[in-house]
Amino acid sequence: xxxxAVTAVxxxxxxxxxxxxxxxxxxxxxxxxxxxxxxxxxxxxxxAWAALLxxxxxxxxxxxxxxxxxxxxxxxxxGTIETGVVFNALLLAxxxxxxxxxxGVWWDWDVRLTTSLVMLLLFAGVLGLRSFVDDTExxxxxxxxxxxxxxVDVPLVYFCVRWWRSLHQIQSSPETVDRAMTLPLRINAIxxxxxxxxxTVFRARLAMARRQEETVSQPARIRVAERYEHA
Amino acid sequence: xxxQNPQRFAPCNGSMGPAPSDAWKVSLPFPAAERRDMxxxxxxxxxxxxxxxDLGRRFGSTWALAHVDLVVPRGxxxxxxxxxxSGKTTLLRLLAxxxxxxxxxxxxxGRALPAERMECRRHLSLVDHESYLYGRLTALETLRxxxxxxxxxxxxxxxxxxxxxxxxxxxRNAPADGFSAGMRKRLSLARTRLEQPQLLLLDxxxxxxxxxxxxxVSSWIEExxxxxxxxxxxxxxxxxxxxMCNRAVLLRQGQVAWDxxxxxxxxxxxxxx
Amino acid sequence: MNVGMQxxxxxxxxxxxxxxxxIRKDLLLEWRSRSRLVSLLLFGVVTLVLFSFAADADTARLxxxxxxxxxxxxxxxxTLALSESFRLERENSGIEGLLLLPADPIALFYGKALSxxxxxxxxxxxxxxxxxVLYSLNSSVGGxxxxxxxxxLAAAGLAAPGTLYAAxxxxxxxxDVLLPILLFPLVVPVLLATVKALTLILNGDAMxxxxxxxxxxxxxxxxxxxxxxxxxxxxxxxx
Numbered sequence: 239x240x241x242x243a244v245t246a247v248x249x250x251x252x253x254x255x256x257x258x259x260x261x262x263x264x265x266x267x268x269x270x271x272x273x274x275x276x277x278x279x280x281x282x283x284x285x286a287w288a289a290l291l292x293x294x295x296x297x298x299x300x301x302x303x304x305x306x307x308x309x310x311x312x313x314x315x316x317g318t319i320e321t322g323v324v325f326n327a328l329l330l331a332x333x334x335x336x337x338x339x340x341x342g343v344w345w346d347w348d349v350r351l352t353t354s355l356v357m358l359l360l361f362a363g364v365l366g367l368r369s370f371v372d373d374t375e376x377x378x379x380x381x382x383x384x385x386x387x388x389x390v391d392v393p394l395v396y397f398c399v400r401w402w403r404s405l406h407q408i409q410s411s412p413e414t415v416d417r418a419m420t421l422p423l424r425i426n427a428i429x430x431x432x433x434x435x436x437x438t439v440f441r442a443r444l445a446m447a448r449r450q451e452e453t454v455s456q457p458a459r460i461r462v463a464e465r466y467e468h469a
Numbered sequence: 470x471x472x473q474n475p476q477r478f479a480p481c482n483g484s485m486g487p488a489p490s491d492a493w494k495v496s497l498p499f500p501a502a503e504r505r506d507m508x509x510x511x512x513x514x515x516x517x518x519x520x521x522x523d524l525g526r527r528f529g530s531t532w533a534l535a536h537v538d539l540v541v542p543r544g545x546x547x548x549x550x551x552x553x554x555s556g557k558t559t560l561l562r563l564l565a566x567x568x569x570x571x572x573x574x575x576x577x578x579g580r581a582l583p584a585e586r587m588e589c590r591r592h593l594s595l596v597d598h599e600s601y602l603y604g605r606l607t608a609l610e611t612l613r614x615x616x617x618x619x620x621x622x623x624x625x626x627x628x629x630x631x632x633x634x635x636x637x638x639x640x641r642n643a644p645a646d647g648f649s650a651g652m653r654k655r656l657s658l659a660r661t662r663l664e665q666p667q668l669l670l671l672d673x674x675x676x677x678x679x680x681x682x683x684x685x686v687s688s689w690i691e692e693x694x695x696x697x698x699x700x701x702x703x704x705x706x707x708x709x710x711x712x713m714c715n716r717a718v719l720l721r722q723g724q725v726a727w728d729x730x731x732x733x734x735x736x737x738x739x740x741x742x
Numbered sequence: 743m744n745v746g747m748q749x750x751x752x753x754x755x756x757x758x759x760x761x762x763x764x765i766r767k768d769l770l771l772e773w774r775s776r777s778r779l780v781s782l783l784l785f786g787v788v789t790l791v792l793f794s795f796a797a798d799a800d801t802a803r804l805x806x807x808x809x810x811x812x813x814x815x816x817x818x819x820x821t822l823a824l825s826e827s828f829r830l831e832r833e834n835s836g837i838e839g840l841l842l843l844p845a846d847p848i849a850l851f852y853g854k855a856l857s858x859x860x861x862x863x864x865x866x867x868x869x870x871x872x873x874x875v876l877y878s879l880n881s882s883v884g885g886x887x888x889x890x891x892x893x894x895l896a897a898a899g900l901a902a903p904g905t906l907y908a909a910x911x912x913x914x915x916x917x918d919v920l921l922p923i924l925l926f927p928l929v930v931p932v933l934l935a936t937v938k939a940l941t942l943i944l945n946g947d948a949m950x951x952x953x954x955x956x957x958x959x960x961x962x963x964x965x966x967x968x969x970x971x972x973x974x975x976x977x978x979x980x981x
Contacts, residue, residue, distance in 0.1 A: 304973075304976050356927050356930050359926075359927035360927045360928060363923050363924045363927060363928075366920065366923055366924075367910070367911075367920065367924060370914045370915070370916055370920060371914065372529050373528065373529055374529075375569075375571070379976050379977065380910050380977060382976065383906070383910075383973040383976050383977055384907075384910075384924065386969065386973065387903060387906070387928065387966070387969060387973070388928065390965060390969060391927075391928050391931070394931040394962055394965070395930050395931055397931075397958070398930070398931040398934045398935055398958060399934065401938075401954070401955075401958070402934050402938065452529070452530055453527065453530065454527070454530045454531070454532065456525055456527075456532055456535045456536065456572065457532055457535050457536075457722065457723070457724070459535075459536040459724065460536075460721065460722075460724045460726060462538075462725050462726065462727065462728055463726060463727040463728070463729070465728055565842060567838050567841070567842065586844075587844055587846065590841070590842055590843070590844035591754070591844060594842075595842055597835075599834060599835040599838065599839070600834055601834060601835055601836065601838065601839025601840075601842070602834050602839075603767070603771060603830065603834065603836055604833065604834065605771050605774035605775060605830075606767075606770065606771070606774070610770065614763065614766075614767050615843060617755070617759075617763040617766075618755065618760060618763050618840060618843040618845050619755075619843055620754050620755035620759070644774075664843070
């Protein structure tokens with residue numbers, strides 16, 4: 239993708255986020271039980287989707303990177319993980335704000351909250367590992383392997399936290415939602431997706447540039463004085 | 470950064486390792502006139518044990534090896550010369566398949582690396598700077614462990630005989646932790662006897678060894694040559710080693726700078742590194 | 743010359759034989775450094791004792807969290823054991839040496855992971871009775887055996903990803919920090935499942951929940967043991 243197209247995607251995403259959030263904040267009706275606090279859902283749910291999408295993409299790119307050892311996949315993988323970690327952190331912050339309003343505490347060992355915390359730690363760990371490895375090829379291979387392991391672990395974390403908490407609370411089933419509420423949700427979901435693409439491409443380019451800077455092109459071939467093969 | 474001039478041996482990149490030592494200044498190549506009588510091509514080409522094309526390996530921002538084209542036919546004994554850091558060890562490790570090449574293609578014993586490295590390793594043996602010893606295992610235990618991984622069940626007496634051959638009979642039950650550099654070398658050399666390779670890769674086989682140890686290595690190299698095996702050895706001890714070789718390759722900053730008959734190296738009293 | 747060697751046919755050892763050789767080598771090395779094993783054990787005991795102080799020596803509270811303390815003690819010991827085991831390999835490039843022989847990287851991974859599992863599982867018969875005494879737990883012999891079984895599954899769950907990550911981090915300067923950072927979030931499912939299962943064994947299992955938790959632990963083990971075997975050869979360049 240060329241720079242202009244990427245910027246256009248990002249600008250479109252920002253614009254849509256503005257529109258979606260305006261509708262969510264001022265047009266959509268307040269939720270019956272939670273009141274205005276519920277409006278955080280218009281960014282909270284899309285953040286969760288974007289983070290999960292980023293990590294899923296990172297998983298696919300990690301496999302591609304290990305398989306082909308092409309720098310492009312590695313750079314894109316870093317981009318998706320970094321973007322995913324940002325969305326994941328936002329998700330946690332929004333979840334805590336919601337939790338404070340709903341349950342009166344900043345933190346509750348809720349299934350989704352706990353899972354997203356562990357997920358954040360897992361992928362931040364991958365980025366941490368990367369920062370300690372100097373050799374570019376080795377860095378790509380190791381973080382690829384770590385990404386695959388981390389991604390596969392996420393569902394296990396989700397299920398075990400769910401069973402762990404199953405005695406303490408019962409999951410609330412979604413109520414029927416007003417159409418005026420789904421519209422801003424959908425707009426924001428697309429908006430964050432576009433912004434995720436925007437950030438990922440930027441971070442991937444940065445990763446490629448860094449790699450370029452690290453790698454030194456081969457020295458020029460020197461002339462061999464004699465060429466002698468057969469004894 | 471003079472990329473155009475291929476005759477310039479000076480580093481073409483500022484980050485290319487330490488400043489050249491005096492060894493770089495040795496005047497090579499030799500005058501071509503002296504070498505006219507030398508047969509350059511065999512009447513019947515032998516199978517190629519090593520075939521490297523534009524081989525390169527980068528570590529971080531340093532190219533330890535670049536543009537190496539090297540073809541070694543079966544039965545040849547090649548001496549690798551070069552100053553410290555010229556890429557001898559990297560080349561040997563690439564051939565053994567412990568390193569992967571950054572660029573170029575490599576086939577060893579007729580098998581492409583790194584795809585068929587497992588098959589390749591079965592027929593080659595590397596004696597490295599690294600002794601690959603576990604300090605807490607005794608000499609005898611180390612040999613037994615290696616034999617087990619090789620799928621051999623040599624009798625206790627055969628292992629003891631091998632230890633005696635490398636002069637470690639008395640230390641058979643001593644842990645390798647307490648070994649001197651020479652003793653470690655002897656023990657790692659014993660490994661090549663267990664492996665019985667078709668291609669022998671020796672990195673400084675004579676270093677750290679006393680006269681007796683060097684004689685053992687020389688006799689083994691001779692035995693390998695008689696069996697038609699191929700040997701590549703890196704050494705700084707050119708006076709001593711070159712007479713055993715029939716070809717010498719000089720590496721300079723990771724590239725092949727000279728490739729010719731080993732006898733010429735001694736005749737010209739060249740010290741490549 | 744070494745006639746004895748040449749007369750023996752050199753059939754390549756199969757994967758199983760190589761794994762067995764690897765375990766044998768690892769256990770011999772561990773046995774040679776018994777003092778390290780003892781310190782590992784002492785570390786576990788010290789951790790258990792410290793937890794009683796953290797819980798204010800309240801018997802009821804200690805009893806309720808006993809399983810958790812045991813598992814945390816195991817987890818902390820496991821990072822020590824894993825990084826130490828790979829430090830021994832790194833010291834003289836042991837892994838490269840074995841690969842040159844050539845040993846199959848898959849055999850190296852499973853051998854290493856199995857010997858680490860064995861080592862960690864061996865902590866249980868010593869730490870569990872100490873925990874029973876310290877935290878005044880009531881446990882039957884059957885309960886103790888069930889605990890050891892769960893513990894073995896937990897050890898396996900820590901050993902597989904631990905081996906993979908230790909193989910990477912052992913080459914880095916900051917390995918002692920990096921290994922826990924990578925490993926701890928990953929094994930959250932092992933922790934939760936083991937704590938749950940051990941608590942159920944110790945405090946009674948009225949609703950028959952032990953079986954699903956054990957199965958969950960088992961599936962974590964299967965998943966990570968297969969992933970590790972696939973990924974290990976990418977992690978060792980030389981493999």
